[in-house]
Amino acid sequence: MAIPFVPRIDDAPYAVAEQMTPLIQRVIAKNPSKFSYHGTGTYILGTKDVVVIDPGPELDSHRDALHEALAGRNVVGIVVTHCHSDHSPLTAWLHAETNATRYAIGPHQVYEGFVEEDDHDPSEDDPEEKKNESDEERETIDLAFAPDVAVTDGEIFLTTSEFSLTAVATPGHTSNHLSVAMDIDRALFTGDHVMGWSTTVVSPPDGDMRQYFASMEKVIARRDAILWPTHGGPVTDPQPFLHAYLAHRVEREKQIVEQIALGNDTIPGIVKVLYASIDKRLHRPARRSVWSHLRKLVDDGVVTTSDGGAPRLLGQYQLAPR
Numbered sequence: 001m002a003i004p005f006v007p008r009i010d011d012a013p014y015a016v017a018e019q020m021t022p023l024i025q026r027v028i029a030k031n032p033s034k035f036s037y038h039g040t041g042t043y044i045l046g047t048k049d050v051v052v053i054d055p056g057p058e059l060d061s062h063r064d065a066l067h068e069a070l071a072g073r074n075v076v077g078i079v080v081t082h083c084h085s086d087h088s089p090l091t092a093w094l095h096a097e098t099n100a101t102r103y104a105i106g107p108h109q110v111y112e113g114f115v116e117e118d119d120h121d122p123s124e125d126d127p128e129e130k131k132n133e134s135d136e137e138r139e140t141i142d143l144a145f146a147p148d149v150a151v152t153d154g155e156i157f158l159t160t161s162e163f164s165l166t167a168v169a170t171p172g173h174t175s176n177h178l179s180v181a182m183d184i185d186r187a188l189f190t191g192d193h194v195m196g197w198s199t200t201v202v203s204p205p206d207g208d209m210r211q212y213f214a215s216m217e218k219v220i221a222r223r224d225a226i227l228w229p230t231h232g233g234p235v236t237d238p239q240p241f242l243h244a245y246l247a248h249r250v251e252r253e254k255q256i257v258e259q260i261a262l263g264n265d266t267i268p269g270i271v272k273v274l275y276a277s278i279d280k281r282l283h284r285p286a287r288r289s290v291w292s293h294l295r296k297l298v299d300d301g302v303v304t305t306s307d308g309g310a311p312r313l314l315g316q317y318q319l320a321p322r
């Protein structure tokens with residue numbers, strides 16, 4: 001099923017506060033990339049007493065734009081959806097300026113003792129470019145961020161004279177991912193859980209496909225009227241959009257199980273078949289996505305590892321005996 005992506009916003013202006021609704025402004029940071037699309041959308045909610053969602057990346061032009069947009073207003077809260085480097089880093093500056101309380105589920109989870117397997121395949125490198133791989137292949141993490149207030153799922157954590165905000169825990173993209181519901185407009189700010197232009201990245205160990213499926217079901221059941229993702233335009237008809245996202249993952253999961261049934265039992269082997277039509281440079285992130293599906297399938301009891309150990313990026317897989 002094709003995902004009905006909303007019209008592109010790549011002509012939206014950078015570094016200015018656009019008035020989206022009477023209570024919502026958006027400032028887009030000039031950090032376009034394959035993860036952030038046109039750039040990070042920072043939201044400012046309210047007129048006088050305002051809440052900022054995801055101050056965004058460490059970028060002078062973005063900081064100056066926020067400074068200008070917030071002049072003469074009272075920042076009563078800063079909400080962070082998760083700690084990827086395009087979302088949280090400017091929180092430190094904004095908190096120092098305003099002393100506003102920082103809200104999030106928690107800091108980024110650290111996986112002590114977790115060792116990455118090296119799946120680098122030189123045949124997938126871009127011969128034209130010598131780039132910094134760690135930046136390109138993975139979203140970088142703002143480990144310095146920690147909230148003043150750790151919110152819990154379902155909690156109405158902030159109320160102004162104009163609106164109130166409820167925490168909607170949506171783990172999957174990261175384990176601490178938070179979406180934020182605003183009562184006015186029945187709006188949900190979805191961070192990277194639901195993006196307006198692409199499926200989100202679910203990369204182990206912190207990204208978890210099982211949680212992602214559950215969070216997607218949870219958002220579907222909420223029946224919000226509009227979704228405001230960090231990347232891409234608003235989703236004004238959420239139900240078909242969310243169902244298409246979920247169907248896409250279910251379909252991918254089915255294809256992975258089929259490949260294993262055919263004896264194609266490694267992640268690199270599966271990616272070569274399922275992603276044959278996409279740029280080879282994207283095969284590495286694709287392997288992490290297939291890995292996250294396999295971790296779910298092992299948890300679900302559909303697939304087992306051939307050595308009986310934990311599901312590894314470079315491990316071998318087989319169907320579970322029925």
Ligand SMILES: [Zn+2]
Pocket residue numbers: 082084139173192
């Ligand atoms: Zn992210």
